Amino acid sequence: MKSNFNCDDIRELMPELAAGSGDPASEVKGSEIKGSEIKDSRIKAHLQSCATCSAELESFRRTLALLDEWKAPEPSPYFDVRMQAKLREEIAATKRPAGWLHWLRKPVFAVSLTVAVVAGVTLVETGHAPLSGPVAVEPGTAVGDLQALDKNHDLYSDFDVLDDLQVQSNVVANP
Amino acid sequence: MAMDRGLLAVSSASLAAEGGNSSSVLTDADIMLRVKAGDESAFSYLVQKYRRAMVHFMYRMAHSPAVAEDLAQEVFLRVYRSRENYEPTAKFTTWLYRIATNLAVNHIRDTRHERQGNMASLDEPDPETGRSLDVADVKPTTEEVIIQRERLAAIRGKVESLPERQKLAVLMHKYQQMDYKQIAEVLKLSESATKSLLFRAYESLREQLKEFV
Numbered sequence A: 001m002k003s004n005f006n007c008d009d010i011r012e013l014m015p016e017l018a019a020g021s022g023d024p025a026s027e028v029k030g031s032e033i034k035g036s037e038i039k040d041s042r043i044k045a046h047l048q049s050c051a052t053c054s055a056e057l058e059s060f061r062r063t064l065a066l067l068d069e070w071k072a073p074e075p076s077p078y079f080d081v082r083m084q085a086k087l088r089e090e091i092a093a094t095k096r097p098a099g100w101l102h103w104l105r106k107p108v109f110a111v112s113l114t115v116a117v118v119a120g121v122t123l124v125e126t127g128h129a130p131l132s133g134p135v136a137v138e139p140g141t142a143v144g145d146l147q148a149l150d151k152n153h154d155l156y157s158d159f160d161v162l163d164d165l166q167v168q169s170n171v172v173a174n175p
Numbered sequence B: 001m002a003m004d005r006g007l008l009a010v011s012s013a014s015l016a017a018e019g020g021n022s023s024s025v026l027t028d029a030d031i032m033l034r035v036k037a038g039d040e041s042a043f044s045y046l047v048q049k050y051r052r053a054m055v056h057f058m059y060r061m062a063h064s065p066a067v068a069e070d071l072a073q074e075v076f077l078r079v080y081r082s083r084e085n086y087e088p089t090a091k092f093t094t095w096l097y098r099i100a101t102n103l104a105v106n107h108i109r110d111t112r113h114e115r116q117g118n119m120a121s122l123d124e125p126d127p128e129t130g131r132s133l134d135v136a137d138v139k140p141t142t143e144e145v146i147i148q149r150e151r152l153a154a155i156r157g158k159v160e161s162l163p164e165r166q167k168l169a170v171l172m173h174k175y176q177q178m179d180y181k182q183i184a185e186v187l188k189l190s191e192s193a194t195k196s197l198l199f200r201a202y203e204s205l206r207e208q209l210k211e212f213v
Ligand SMILES: [Zn+2]
Pocket: A006, A007, A008, A010, A046, A050, A051, A052, A053, A054
């Protein structure tokens, strides 16, 4: 650190000196404002002996004071109510069933859902009570056999998918 | 105002209860970690603590009280949304101002077209409250009002037209009382780069606002 300050040393410190943040020469520390008094004796000495710098500092001070005239409004009385409403909305959006539907967009989950549906349909159709199922084809007929083959093929290939899913299940967050 | 009283009361009570005598040393980062752990009242506490600063900052970026409130609320929603990823590596306020800065800069870029048409009406009364928020209510004469409006329009216009980073630095330094170190962290600059950024900003404001001082 030089023992004496010249004009260039002081120039960049002007905003801090004008803002009154204490002792800028010894690094800016914390947010502590020590008042407008300039503590560093080297800066003080230079300002006292240099009309250019002291005039410039005064000009910075006036500019900063002018900037003070620009006031900002306080938060409105509705701020908290609106904030609260937005937060509730945010929380609801992450909890409501729509959150589930959004899982459908994830391909892996959509596939596993398809598997579940296919498996369910298969169980109903191979069960003893065909009830009012839309496909009431007699087993043993050519059409019925072909359909059963199709289903079995689907079923077995779906099991492969299920294996894949199990491997991935750590990756996919459980909904 | 449930946030004001109910939640906040719960918040300070539980913060005090758990912290005991050392509750006064709980940092914002500690409180944010509670938000992360699911404590909603801790979130309310942070909203109460920083809503004024956020509204002020956003107002000087967006020039509209209504937009400023919306943007400030969006900042807090983003804080809430990213609570699970929060790591107290930086000061909470640094993180908060980074979110605010990104949001404000994007807002300004998105609305640049509208704003250019509106520059002349910067100092018009706020449509929501029907009065200009910047003019003091001391029954000044018409001439004084006109002069004051001119000064304000000049201040806003000159700050507005600073290069983006200079403007952000001035708003944080002059109006948010942040020190160089903090501003440097928010803007991801070195302290010395911040120092010269602020010098250049104030130097051009000084030059351009000469006639008003
Ligand atoms: Zn000098």
